[in-house]
Amino acid sequence: MTEVIVPYGSTEETVTLDGTVETVLAYPGDFVERISSDSIVESIEKPLGKPPLRQFLSNSKNLLVVVNDGARRTPTAQILELISPLLEKTSFRVLIACGSHQRPRPREVTRILGKNYANLSTRVIVHDSKRTEGMVYLGRTRRGTELSINSLAIESDRILVITSVEPHYFAGFMGGRKSLVPGISSYSTIVQNHRLALHSMAKAFSLHRNPVNNDMMEIFNYLSEDKVFSIQLLQDRGGKITEVFSGDIQKTFSLLTESTRRLYGVKTGRRADILVSIVSDGELSLYESRKAIHYGILGLRKGGILIVVSPCARGLGSSHFIEPISASRTPQHLINKVHEDFQLGHQRLAKWVDALLWGEVWLVSDLPERSVTDLFLRPYHSVSAALKDAIRSKGMSSKVVFVFDGATTVPLTS
16 A cells, blocks of 8 residues: 655644555655855856846946746846946946736836845836837748837847746746747737647746747747847746856757756656646645646657646635636637737647547635536545545556645656
């Protein structure tokens, strides 16, 4: 017999499995070396494929510093504080790359900039993707996306990008090119690019065959990489910086994607017949827990059963996401509507349907059962009960994989 302790919010449940069932416990790495400010400074002084930042900025008369908005964990304030002596020697502006996100409130801007806010407040510009007069049209990508970006990026003689790399459920990874597309792109560009998320290869850790990523990368056909210097970071689950590379935006991004795979990926061997994805934060809503579904199916064989464990203490979450699903007759009906009339945000619906068409998705939560079934999920209130039914369905020779911290951990199969 095998016993597995499954965290569930502030409690836990002990699950017992028959010894004949192949069981794999996939725990994410919980220790990585955290780097110091000195290491960050060293990366800036010895960058990849670029002169040191001091030299890069020496002849700049119109620098644009592109930083993430509050939707990302990037420790922008820490980096700005370290490089402020270099910035003070040139004329610069700070552009907050919001993409299609809502404009950050003054309090959020203060948090993004930290101690630097007082000195930078008059230099800060918040990107508005819907302000068409502030965009410059560059051309069409090979996939037909009409590429328009903030005119400040074209007017500036140097661009400094400060960002971080993490898994992304349809772009492959956050970071790098995403600071430009969608970060400082027009709303129309973002919609056209994100429609490519309907492709099957638009998924976490996927780059080379991912049309979303490949479309984003075409920004460098129009924007010279010679004028771009990047500082890119990798953070652990607690938000501490574990690695940093500076210099060429594509080289630094590529190196950090490999590190991100090691930190946020977990080897599970061949695909599972039954995969139990455990959301560590019991306070999340179902909408906030959905990455456990997006990531979980990557470790599941076709026709398998994905069991997501999340109390969903905040309920269902975003009505803009939940209502179109519950209003649909079938998952196929929903995906047909998404393809017929794609709107920004529909990529989330598409990835939800992808999981439902790949296998069965069951949910262990505190939500009312009717609310769960309306979303085409099978409801349970006990992990043991769900596993018992899953093994009965898939057989005693099933491979069962438990992925802990499933909303941030990506299964890596052989």
